[in-house]
Structure formats: C-alpha cells, structure tokens
Amino acid sequence: MSKKKCTGCGIELQGExxxxxxxxxxxxxxxxxxxxxxxRCFKIKNYGExxxxxxxxxxxxxxxxxSLVGVDVALPVFDIIDFEGSFDDEILDILRETxxxxxxxxxxxxxxxxxxxxxxxxVKGRLGEEGISPLDVxxxxxxxxxxxxxxxxxxxxxxxxxxxxxxxxxxxxGKSSIINKLTGTKKGTVSKFPGTTLKxxxxxxPYTKITVIDTPGLIPEGRFSDFVCQECNxxxxxxxxxxxxTFKVQKDRVILMGGMVKLRILxxxxxxxxxxxxxxxxxxxxxxxxxxxxxxLQKDGFLTPPCEKxxxxxxxxxxxxxxxxxxxxxxxVFKGLGWLSVKRxxxxxxxxxxxxxxxxxxxxxIKPKRK
Ligand SMILES: Nc1nc2c(ncn2[C@@H]2O[C@H](COP(=O)(O)OP(=O)(O)OP(=O)(O)O)[C@@H](O)[C@H]2O)c(=O)[nH]1
Ligand SMILES: [Mg+2]
Numbered sequence: 001m002s003k004k005k006c007t008g009c010g011i012e013l014q015g016e017x018x019x020x021x022x023x024x025x026x027x028x029x030x031x032x033x034x035x036x037x038x039x040r041c042f043k044i045k046n047y048g049e050x051x052x053x054x055x056x057x058x059x060x061x062x063x064x065x066x067s068l069v070g071v072d073v074a075l076p077v078f079d080i081i082d083f084e085g086s087f088d089d090e091i092l093d094i095l096r097e098t099x100x101x102x103x104x105x106x107x108x109x110x111x112x113x114x115x116x117x118x119x120x121x122x123v124k125g126r127l128g129e130e131g132i133s134p135l136d137v138x139x140x141x142x143x144x145x146x147x148x149x150x151x152x153x154x155x156x157x158x159x160x161x162x163x164x165x166x167x168x169x170x171x172x173x174g175k176s177s178i179i180n181k182l183t184g185t186k187k188g189t190v191s192k193f194p195g196t197t198l199k200x201x202x203x204x205x206p207y208t209k210i211t212v213i214d215t216p217g218l219i220p221e222g223r224f225s226d227f228v229c230q231e232c233n234x235x236x237x238x239x240x241x242x243x244x245x246t247f248k249v250q251k252d253r254v255i256l257m258g259g260m261v262k263l264r265i266l267x268x269x270x271x272x273x274x275x276x277x278x279x280x281x282x283x284x285x286x287x288x289x290x291x292x293x294x295x296x297l298q299k300d301g302f303l304t305p306p307c308e309k310x311x312x313x314x315x316x317x318x319x320x321x322x323x324x325x326x327x328x329x330x331x332x333v334f335k336g337l338g339w340l341s342v343k344r345x346x347x348x349x350x351x352x353x354x355x356x357x358x359x360x361x362x363x364x365x366i367k368p369k370r371k
Pocket of ligand 1 (some may be wrong): 105106107108109140141142143144169170171172173174175176177178189190191192193194195196197198215216217218238239240
C-alpha cells in the first residue's frame, strides 16, 4: 500500500481498487507530483459530484483523538448560524482539557449587522455555561476573509515560538475553508456535503512557525437536519443568507417551520407575544390555525423540508409535544434547524417535533433593538 496521502481529504492513496476510498490510477500515483488528489476529491472539486464514503461517526472521532497527540493548541471551529448544532460532546470534552482559541465562522451570514465584539462576548458567555474558558475567541468569515489573519495573530501572541494547532469541529462548519484561507491555497477539499475531509491533513503556514492540522468533521447528536434526506439536509445549511420572519400571534394560532416543527401558541388573551423565527431561506414558515395545520402537514411537498422524497420516512420518526416558556431576551433553539427569538414575552408555546431533536433555551443572540 502506498504511503502517499490525498492533499484534499487526507486519505491514504491506493491504485488497486476504484471502489475503495483513496483510489488514484497508478499512472498518476507513481508519478513525481507531490500534490495528489484522490478520485473522490477530484470529482468534488471539479464537478461538485459527491461520492458517499463508508466511514462511521466513531472513525471520525478516533481520527480527531489520534491527531491531538503533540498538539499545542486546539482551534475549534463553530458555525455562528448553527452554534448549538456545531456542539458535539467530543469537541466540548477536548476543549475542557486542552488550551484553545475558539474560531467562530460564517460571520457574513449574521443578520442585523451584529458587531464581532458582541458576538465574541456572547460566545464566551455561552461556552462558560459549558464549563469552557478559551484563551481567546476569533470571529471570522472564510467566505470573505474577515478575521482570518486575526487567527494567526492570536496563535502568535500565545505561542511566540511557534505552535502545532489542531483545527476541529462538526461537519460543514468550514474547517477546510479556513485552512485554505490561512495557507493561501485551495488544496483542502471544500464542499457543501458533510464528511468531506476523511483523515487529518497537516500543513505549514508559509512564513510562520505555525502548523495547522485539518481533521474530519464530527457528527453531533440531536440535529434536526439529520432527520431528512441528504438534499434537504443541504438546504438546512444556510449558504448565502438566512431568513427571518416576525410573528405577533394569539392563543391557538399555529406556526409551522417547514413540515418539521409545529408551534402552538398557548398565551392567554392578556399578552400577545411577538417573536422572530430564523432559519435557512429554504425553510418555509407558515402561520395557520390548528385544523388547517394538520391538513397542510399531510400534503406531500407543500411545506418543505422534508421534500416529497423523504416525507414518508420523516412522518415515521417518533414525535413528541413539549411546552416551553421563553422570556423576552431569550431564544428557543432547534439544533441544526434554526431558532426563535422572543421580542415580547414571555411566550408560552407547545412544540411538536421529532423526539430526538434537541431543543434548548439560551440567552438571545439577537437582542431586541432598544427604542
Ligand atoms: N457563507 C459562508 N459559507 C461558508 C463559510 N466557510 C465555509 N462555508 C461553506 O460551508 C461549507 C462547508 O465548508 P468546508 O470547508 O468543506 O467545511 P468542513 O468543516 O471542512 O467540512 P467537513 O470536512 O465535511 O467536516 C461549504 O459549502 C463552504 O463554502 C463562511 O465563512 N461563510
Ligand atoms: Mg473539511
């Protein structure tokens, strides 16, 4: 077996079996080029074509753990738009035992022009609740390059003699995109599909004494996006913008987040709550009454996601109803789907959703504007 590795996803290359991971024809594999891409990365990079791989959650976990050996600092990447959805127990455990500089990515997607320092304060508070106190927090967008040099500055500040830094995080948070920006190359394979990077890839950042290690993404539990098909899953990851809709609704009105979550307002007539819903723009928000809601949820492909293809499977998933009271200045988060921010409350709401989808209440990320 060859010892050469794919520069895109880190998998060990082989010239024997085109059906297995890491395949590359021997004519190329045995050539002189150092930057070799496996067939899968070649297809992702050149044709946007995705080839599923047979690696499990545990394989990815083991690879990340293995890569931690000899590392000076962890650079965990979180997606600001799906902050809770990018939490994974393994990541949180590593952060409790390793020095870290937190990287918050996809700043470009935040609505309402929030200042990066406000985002950093909110993140520190939220991580503090999890028992994590990082050395520092860097707020970035690998899409437009904002804050990328700040990551290097922070590493140099804490490690003036150089450092080995491990980039880790959930799938699709933008780890490889950040490394490509740091190294000024496009070597790491980036794609909209989760599970792109397969093994660790070590890269030196030119003109610094810093080495970064890219790792495969971990797959957190309890994400709503994992209850639908691959295509719907993609549509739940905000790419260019997120949508927001504000509701002022009375008792027994129902709001549907696609066909995935049903919210029924329980407040009595004394207070009409006001709240905004945030999610990827492909999630349809719909206000209706209780009867109509049932009818609409039966209709194939009307409220998406789920799409017509995965609706049957989604309908079979066990659901449950639970009541939440969310105060003004708090948010109800549906991991991997979106969030609800209360502007006038408290909001009393019955949530009907997949039983295993994680729902939490947090301090508002987007605060109501003061008048
Ligand atoms: N809007 C926006 N999209 C981003 C940003 N960074 C990455 N993306 C997109 O997020 C998706 C995932 O990016 P990757 O760099 O492959 O993510 P990863 O964390 O390496 O993913 P895995 O290797 O699968 O764990 C791609 O579609 C990127 O274009 C960002 O700052 N803003
Ligand atoms: Mg990657």
